[in-house]
Amino acid sequence: MESIFIWPLIITPILLLLRIFLVRSIVSRGIYNEILILTIPFLCGIFLGSKGIGLFTDHLNIRISPFILFALGFQGLYWGLFSSLKDIQVFNKNLRRFAALHTFFIFTFMLAAGFNLLYFAGFYAWEVLIGGIFIALSLTQVSSASIRFLEKTQNYSYSFAILFKAISGMSGLLTILLFGLLSPIGISASMPSYFIILLMEIVVSVLMGYLVSYILIKLRSHTEDYLIWLLGVLFLNSGFAYTFGFNPLFMNLITGMIISNRSENKQKIRDTMKPLVRPVILFLLFYLGAYTNLHPLITPVIFPVALLVRYILNHWSFSRFFTKAVIETERIRPVLPLLMPLGVLSPTIGVYLLMVSSSTYSGIIAGSLALAYIGSYTIMLFLMKNGGKQ
Amino acid sequence: MTIALIILLTIAVALSQWLAAFLNLPTAANPAILLGIILISGAVAGHTIKSKNIPTITGFVLYGLLIGPHALKLAGTEMIQSLDFVQFLSLFLIAFLAGGRLNLKEHKHFYSLVPFISLGQLLFTLILTGLVVGLFSKSLFLKADGSFPIIITLFTGLILASNSTAAILAVSHENQPRKKHGDFILATSLLTNIFVLIFFLGKAVFFRYFYQTSGNISAMTVILKMAIHLVTGILTGGALGFLFVFLLSRLRREFLFFIILFSIGAYVSVSFYLSESLIAFITAGIILRNFSRQGNYFMKNLESHSFPLFIVYFTITGAGLNLFLPREYIPFLVVLFIIRILALSSTTHFALRINGENPGTATNLSFSFLSQSGLTIGLLTSLSLFRESLIPHELYAVLIWITFLNLLAGPPVLKYFMNKLKTARNT
Numbered sequence: 001m002e003s004i005f006i007w008p009l010i011i012t013p014i015l016l017l018l019r020i021f022l023v024r025s026i027v028s029r030g031i032y033n034e035i036l037i038l039t040i041p042f043l044c045g046i047f048l049g050s051k052g053i054g055l056f057t058d059h060l061n062i063r064i065s066p067f068i069l070f071a072l073g074f075q076g077l078y079w080g081l082f083s084s085l086k087d088i089q090v091f092n093k094n095l096r097r098f099a100a101l102h103t104f105f106i107f108t109f110m111l112a113a114g115f116n117l118l119y120f121a122g123f124y125a126w127e128v129l130i131g132g133i134f135i136a137l138s139l140t141q142v143s144s145a146s147i148r149f150l151e152k153t154q155n156y157s158y159s160f161a162i163l164f165k166a167i168s169g170m171s172g173l174l175t176i177l178l179f180g181l182l183s184p185i186g187i188s189a190s191m192p193s194y195f196i197i198l199l200m201e202i203v204v205s206v207l208m209g210y211l212v213s214y215i216l217i218k219l220r221s222h223t224e225d226y227l228i229w230l231l232g233v234l235f236l237n238s239g240f241a242y243t244f245g246f247n248p249l250f251m252n253l254i255t256g257m258i259i260s261n262r263s264e265n266k267q268k269i270r271d272t273m274k275p276l277v278r279p280v281i282l283f284l285l286f287y288l289g290a291y292t293n294l295h296p297l298i299t300p301v302i303f304p305v306a307l308l309v310r311y312i313l314n315h316w317s318f319s320r321f322f323t324k325a326v327i328e329t330e331r332i333r334p335v336l337p338l339l340m341p342l343g344v345l346s347p348t349i350g351v352y353l354l355m356v357s358s359s360t361y362s363g364i365i366a367g368s369l370a371l372a373y374i375g376s377y378t379i380m381l382f383l384m385k386n387g388g389k390q
Numbered sequence: 391m392t393i394a395l396i397i398l399l400t401i402a403v404a405l406s407q408w409l410a411a412f413l414n415l416p417t418a419a420n421p422a423i424l425l426g427i428i429l430i431s432g433a434v435a436g437h438t439i440k441s442k443n444i445p446t447i448t449g450f451v452l453y454g455l456l457i458g459p460h461a462l463k464l465a466g467t468e469m470i471q472s473l474d475f476v477q478f479l480s481l482f483l484i485a486f487l488a489g490g491r492l493n494l495k496e497h498k499h500f501y502s503l504v505p506f507i508s509l510g511q512l513l514f515t516l517i518l519t520g521l522v523v524g525l526f527s528k529s530l531f532l533k534a535d536g537s538f539p540i541i542i543t544l545f546t547g548l549i550l551a552s553n554s555t556a557a558i559l560a561v562s563h564e565n566q567p568r569k570k571h572g573d574f575i576l577a578t579s580l581l582t583n584i585f586v587l588i589f590f591l592g593k594a595v596f597f598r599y600f601y602q603t604s605g606n607i608s609a610m611t612v613i614l615k616m617a618i619h620l621v622t623g624i625l626t627g628g629a630l631g632f633l634f635v636f637l638l639s640r641l642r643r644e645f646l647f648f649i650i651l652f653s654i655g656a657y658v659s660v661s662f663y664l665s666e667s668l669i670a671f672i673t674a675g676i677i678l679r680n681f682s683r684q685g686n687y688f689m690k691n692l693e694s695h696s697f698p699l700f701i702v703y704f705t706i707t708g709a710g711l712n713l714f715l716p717r718e719y720i721p722f723l724v725v726l727f728i729i730r731i732l733a734l735s736s737t738t739h740f741a742l743r744i745n746g747e748n749p750g751t752a753t754n755l756s757f758s759f760l761s762q763s764g765l766t767i768g769l770l771t772s773l774s775l776f777r778e779s780l781i782p783h784e785l786y787a788v789l790i791w792i793t794f795l796n797l798l799a800g801p802p803v804l805k806y807f808m809n810k811l812k813t814a815r816n817t
Contacts, residue, residue, distance in 0.1 A: 048654075048655070055658045056658070063475035064654065065420075066422040070422070211395060215395070227697070227698060228429055228433045228698050229430060233430070235429065236422075239421075239423030240423065275691070279646040279647035
């Protein structure tokens with residue numbers, strides 16, 4: 001049954017590869033290139049994983065576990081580095097309010113949609129509960145990476161890009177915070193233990209943040225040392241999180257926020273981590289590919305439905321509030337394709353689900369998230385391409 | 391203050407491990423924590439010990455010894471084993487980086503000298519080792535039938551001839567020697583190591599030939615097998631290199647992922663063929679550097695971000711050393727240590743002088759190849775994996791001690807002579 005889904009996955013990139021060589025326009029070639037780059041790691045994961053030649057064994061999983069934890073924590077830290085209080089205060093009240101309301105609005109509706117979809121797919125109650133939360137969290141964030149594709153089109157406006165990035169950044173920040181608040185539920189037996197775990201997470205990450213920011217202030221201008229300290233704290237935070245069942249994204253987010261708040265050279269610190277952003281995303285997609293499980297109903301039907309619901313909600317929220325309250329115009333047209341792609345937190349949350357649960361349902365949801373991530377980018381790029389033609 | 395913070399952090403890590411074990415958590419042995427503490431504390435140890443003539447990597451090695459299973463036991467044997475992929479990845483990236491540093495279009499006259507020096511180092515080391523082993527064989531390694539232990543001579547000689555390209559890269563990164571000299575040292579080190587690796591190809595079929603009793607492997611088979619493995623390694627590296635050239639022309643920010651992906655592939659599929667894989671990665675690096683327009687920029691970028699790799703590599707190497715040695719082997723150890731210095735430096739000095747290099751430069755360059763590290767240990771363990779014991783355990787202990795001494799003494803010596811070269815140039 002699974003081969004029915006796997007064959008199109010293999011054939012599509014081959015066709016795309018051929019298309020890249022045939023297309024003359026640089027913009028179109030860039031679009032196909034982008035889709036291909038996102039698809040290849042996922043396919044490599046499937047090829048090496050149990051669905052392929054089976055090289056990705058449990059032994060290898062244990063051996064590369066520091067890198068998986070690193071990739072998870074990296075998203076949190078990088079987000080934190082861009083989320084100092086000063087960064088947030090730059091934006092006006094309307095924008096902040098919209099970002100918060102939009103995030104909670106999408107999360108609530110996606111939670112309801114996720115529960116219903118998994119229930120109709122025949123999942124058990126516990127799987128519906130956990131899976132629904134993970135689906136809702138992973139579909140909440142608005143992608144900020146999508147804005148760079150708009151740069152090449154006529155619809156691009158610098159001020160709009162800044163606003164959109166701000167909303168995306170804040171929706172990501174709120175999603176991770178929400179994720180951090182929700183994740184201790186999975187391992188705590190009672191309310192007091194929930195609070196103790198949450199408190200421990202916050203205390204450890206705050207201490208780490210202060211320690212590293214103190215050192216980074218002392219180092220001043222050595223990029224090499226910045227990298228070592230940031231990588232070191234990332235591994236330590238993620239390692240502690242794995243050992244004690246904390247959330248690596250949440251911990252690293254807090255650490256990153258403190259570093260960003262206290263450091264004078266925060267732009268330099270951000271630049272140090274920048275070259276790792278794309279390899280980390282591809283690594284997450286690769287890992288999702290290795291452990292993906294395909295479901296006859298969830299993969300081809302339910303997730304496209306979830307994507308559609310998400311798009312409609314995003315569209316409604318932006319056209320109803322964003323245009324009036326934030327940019328004070330009625331023009332929503334350039335935003336439309338940008339609301340389609342999932343944020344980078346989708347594969348990250350998928351990998352986290354695989355880390356905390358080894359059951360089949362986690363593989364199904366995580367694999368579907370990766371496919372939805374790639375698929376949503378593909379739809380956006382084609383929408384943008386067609387928009388450009390018009 | 392930084393050191394106090396590191397001590398606090400180390401105590402926190404030890405406490406967390408204790409707490410995880412106390413709570414009986416299934417995730418107690420977590421390599422990510424160890425990796426984090428190695429990165430931060432190793433870097434601080436390196437910077438603390440760093441002086442005019444002592445490079446940072448000496449600090450990493452000493453820190454590794456300190457936290458290893460024979461001292462503070464912060465990193466136990468199991469923990470170190472759990473980081474074998476990280477060390478594998480570091481070794482391969484260093485091999486790739488080393489290959490990528492070689493620009494074959496520059497310093498052509500210097501490169502023509504490199505094969506002779508490498509071959510000379512190997513041969514002279516083998517000859518001297520043969521003499522020493524012959525001298526000590528009566529008391530230490532005499533076989534039951536009284537024959538000369540040729541396998542011991544060959545194995546010891548090859549291990550002694552090997553050097554640490556990683557240490558050369560790390561010290562060069564820190565010291566920035568004159569490009570001509572830096573490239574010469576790196577190229578010679580790489581080629582000598584490749585010559586040594588050839589003898590370990592095909593799961594060390596060369597050594598099996600000497601060990602066999604029933605004569606089921608002929609000399610021709612051995613040569614053929616080694617040639618096939620060498621050609622396969624080079625061709626695989628070539629294919630990989632050109633694939634990287636293609637990928638780099640299409641990708642920029644994502645390229646690092648693909649290198650890691652290939653390393654994972656190599657780890658799961660060909661990790662038993664260490665020598666072949668290393669040759670392949672060196673070849674891939676050389677091809678990327680010399681056949682890609684963006685190769686130079688990419689390699690420089692990779693090198694500028696490679697310092698964490700060296701910290702992890704040298705600290706784990708230091709932590710993994712088992713320094714037990716029976717007392718009667720100490721004279722043998724001392725003699726081997728001295729003849730290694732003699733063989734490597736005299737060959738290089740002699741060849742450079744014949745080539746017309748001035749005596750000062752020749753002397754300074756001739757002491758560049760003393761360091762040994764992970765590659766040597768990898769070659770040592772490759773024979774210990776055999777079910778039959780090809781080499782006496784005591785000899786392993788001696789060679790591990792020599793590697794340790796060279797790991798400690800080699801980088802400072804290299805840095806000292808690099809500084810001298812710089813000073814001579816400035817005056």
